[in-house]
Amino acid sequence: MAVDTLAYHRICAELTARNVALVAVSKTKPVDDIRALYELGQRDFGENYVQELVQKQAELPADIRWHFIGHLQSNKIKYIAPFVHLIHGIDSQKLLKAVDKEGRKLNRKIGCLLQVHIAQEETKFGLNRDEVDLLTHAYFNQSAYEGVVVKGLMGMASFTDDTVQIAREMSTLKSVFDEIRSSYPSHAHQFDTLSMGMSGDYPIAIEKGSTLVRIGSLLFGTRS
Ligand SMILES: *Cc1c(COP(=O)(O)O)cnc(C)c1O
Numbered sequence: 001m002a003v004d005t006l007a008y009h010r011i012c013a014e015l016t017a018r019n020v021a022l023v024a025v026s027k028t029k030p031v032d033d034i035r036a037l038y039e040l041g042q043r044d045f046g047e048n049y050v051q052e053l054v055q056k057q058a059e060l061p062a063d064i065r066w067h068f069i070g071h072l073q074s075n076k077i078k079y080i081a082p083f084v085h086l087i088h089g090i091d092s093q094k095l096l097k098a099v100d101k102e103g104r105k106l107n108r109k110i111g112c113l114l115q116v117h118i119a120q121e122e123t124k125f126g127l128n129r130d131e132v133d134l135l136t137h138a139y140f141n142q143s144a145y146e147g148v149v150v151k152g153l154m155g156m157a158s159f160t161d162d163t164v165q166i167a168r169e170m171s172t173l174k175s176v177f178d179e180i181r182s183s184y185p186s187h188a189h190q191f192d193t194l195s196m197g198m199s200g201d202y203p204i205a206i207e208k209g210s211t212l213v214r215i216g217s218l219l220f221g222t223r224s
Contacts, residue, residue, distance in 0.1 A: 002221040025216030074098040086111040088154040103147025118169040119158040152193030170208035
C-alpha cells in the first residue's frame, strides 16, 4: 500500500493548527488507498474524472464528501450531481447555470467554487478578474440560482520553483476572495472557502490564507 500515513498525520496536525481543511486528492489511486485514509478519519476526497469518481463513490462509504476538482463538462454534471459535495472548477456562467439546473432537478443545492485564473501559464483554466466580478454579481443578485450555493474560490498557482511568484499569485487570489466577501457582506458567512494549495505549495497557501488545501502525491505517492 502506497499511502503515507506518517505524512497524513503530520499534514493533519499542521492544518488543524491553522484551521485549514484537507481534501485528499485520490485521482488514479485505487479504492483500497482511499479506504486506508478513511479508516484514519479522512472524509474529504478529491477526484478529477467523472467516470472514476462515480465508480469510486459507488464502492466506498456513503459519508465520504466527494470534491470534483477537475475540468467539468456540462454533459457530465448529471452523473455526479446526486452526491457531489463541492465542485471546485466553475469557470463560466454557463457551467454554473448547468450545475444549477441539475441541482434544481434533484432539489439539492450543489456546493460550487469559482475557479480563478492566477497562474502565468496559459493552459490553466479559470475566470479572470472581470469575469469573477460579473459572475458573483449575477449570482448574488439573482434568486434564480436555487440549485447551487457558491461557497468561495479556487485557484492553482503556476507550476514553478519560484516561491515568490507562487506567493504573489496566491496573495492575489486571497485579495479577490476578501473583496468579494466585503462586497457582499450578507453572504460572507457562506462564501467562506478559499481552495488553494497542493502538495508542492500548500505551506505557502496556508501562509496566504487558504482555508482548504488539495493534496494528492504527498499522501498517495506520485501518479504515473
Ligand atoms: C491533482 C490535483 C491536485 C493534487 O496535486 P498534488 O500535487 O498531487 O498534491 C490538486 N488540485 C488539482 C486541481 C489537481 O488536479
